[in-house]
Amino acid sequence: MNKRFGKNDFLLFAGFLMLAVVILVVYLFHQAPTASYAVITVDGRVYGTYELSDSQTIEIKEDGVVTNVVRIADGTVFMERADCPDQLCVKQGKKNHDQENIVCLPNKVVVTVYAEDEAAYDSIAN
C-alpha cells in the first residue's frame, strides 16, 4: 500500500473537483429556460397552443365530454382536473421549464411547455 499523499493524488483530487464543478455548471446551465407556451396534444394530435402569460383554463373535450382541465396561471401550467382513474397527471404539478410535460396516459393527453426561442438561449450560452 502506498501511504504517501503525493502530488499525483492531489492532481487527481483537483481533477475530480474540477470535473464536479464542470458537471455542476453544466447541470445549472441545463436548468431549462423558462417556458413561454404550452402545446396540448390529444392522441398525438395538436389540440392547441397556449401562451403561459395568458392565465386561462382549457377544457379538453373528447366527444363533447370534458376529460381533462388544464390550467395556466402565473406562467405555469398544470392539470387541474381529469377524469382518468390514476390522477397521475393531476399529481404531476406545475410545469414551467422548457420541454417539461404533463402526461395523462389514460386520456392520451400530453401537455408540453416550451421556451419561446431555443436558438436565442443557445447563442447566450456561447
Ligand SMILES: [Zn+2]
Ligand atoms: Zn390523467
